[in-house]
Amino acid sequence: MVIQLLTRKYPGMRLWLSQRLTALVMAAYIIGILILLAITQPSGHAAWHGFFAPIWFRIATLVFFVCLFMHAWLGVADVLKDYVFNKTLRAYMQIGVDLLLVLYLFWLSFILWNM
Amino acid sequence: MSNLVKFQIYRFNPDVDKKPYMQDYSIELNDEDNMLLDGLMRLKEQDDTLTMRKSCREGVCGSDSMNINGKNGLACITKIADLEQPIVLRPMPGLPVIRDLVVDMTQFFDAYNSVKPYLINDNPLPEAERLQSPEDRAKLDGMYECILCGACTTSCPSFWWNPDKFVGPAGLMQANRFIMDSRDQATEERLENLEDPYRLYRCHNIMNCVEVCPKKLNPNAAIANIKDLKIERAKENDSSDSTKPAKKIFGITIG
Known part of the structure; x- marks a missing residue:
């Protein structure tokens, strides 16, 4: 299986492939949510609340955002590799982005489970 | 009919100039001076300090690659009539300038050499040659034609x-050329x-390489x-390997 390409043995491929796999998950979610929206056509707070109420849908949304954050992390890591040559500065910038993405993840979880 | 052509050319002689500058030229060309290289050779008659590389003058050697009106190309196969004037000529970007339009291509060839651009085959040499089927030979089309002008890599x-x-694209295309060669044994x-x-994954598919290649190749x-x-290889290895060790993905043990 392709999964071995995500191991440390393939330091370049695993980053490249992870970005594509996360993109696939996001694409699937976006297609799914567009279909659901077309069918249910929620309108108003109560309808939107009901739309996000099922636990499976919240988990799917969380998975989507985890993939989005991973995708963003990989993309930013790529940009930093391209343009920031000072390793210490690059590490600090990466840590800054990591913290921001973790914060977003907690924020998202709080929103999804405190509606 | 007047055949006056205007140029703006990057000049830099490290022995004399503190920094590079652009020099304007106007020159009357003859009717047979169709290509940019012809124009440059006329200019050189006028100003013999103007420095460039050239050799075959027919798009085979790749010596006269330069940045022409913002796009890398070969002077010898670029028609003057197709260019907006003044024709702005600069050395290929991204490499150290030795003088005027001549760049130091050491980094380019270091990268090229790093992919071992030669056949690796440990079998005893056959009497005549290592044979290839026409189908296997066809797999090298679109890659072996590379003339190593550096236009793609420096754009x-x-x-x-x-x-x-x-x-870089030129080196990677040669890596692929030998990976695809049925006679080569060093694919892994x-x-x-x-x-x-x-080495490979800095490519972000912006396709400047495809845009500029004077041989119309697709790195x-x-x-x-x-x-x-x-x-593909990972799939094959996985299906042929029944005693797989535990693997880790981002620190998580699997399998």
């Missing part, structure tokens, strides 16, 4: 930022050689093929 921003680490080694996050497709091949 690639990933090479500009990481010329010491990223192999070649794929392994491109595994670090910089981007070659790069994509290497990535596809890595995935």
Whole structure:
């Protein structure tokens, strides 16, 4: 299986492939949510609340955002590799982005489970 | 009919100039001076300090690659009539300038050499030659034609930022050329050689390489093929390997 390409043995491929796999998950979610929206056509707070109420849908949304954050992390890591040559500065910038993405993840979880 | 052509050419002689500058030229060309290189040779008659490389003057040697009106190309196969004037000529970007339009291509050839651009085959040499089927030979089409002019690699921003680490489109296309060669036995080694996050994966598919290649080749497709091949190989290895050790993905043990 392709999964071995995500191991440390393939330091370049695993980053490249992870970005594509996360993109696939996001694409699937976006297609799914567009279909659901077309069918249910929620309108108003109560309808939107009901739309996000099922636990499976919240988990799917969380998975989507985890993939989005991973995708963003990989993309930013790529940009930093391209343009920031000072390793210490690059590490600090990466840590800054990591913290921001973790914060977003907690924020998202709080929103999804405190509606 | 007047055949006056205007040029703006990057000039830099490190022995004399503190910094580079652009010099304007106007020159009356003869009717047979169709190509940019013809114009440059006329200019050189007028100003013999103007420095450039040239050799075959027919798009085979790749010596006279330069930045022509913002796009890399070969002066010898670029028609003057197709160019807006003044024709702005600069050395290829991303490489150190030796003088005027001549760049130091050491980094380009270092990257090229790093992919071992030669056949690796440990079998005893046959009497005549290593044979190939026409189908296998056809797999090299679109890659073996590369003349190593450097137009693609020096128009690639990933090479500009990481010329010491990223192999660049020309080198990667030659890597793929030998990976695809049925006579070569070092496919695994070649794929392994491109595994670090910089050598192959700095390519972000912006396709400047495809846009500028004077031989109309497609280094981007070659790069994509290497990535596809890595995935194919992983599938093959996995199906043939029944005693798999535990693997870790981002620190999580699987399998």
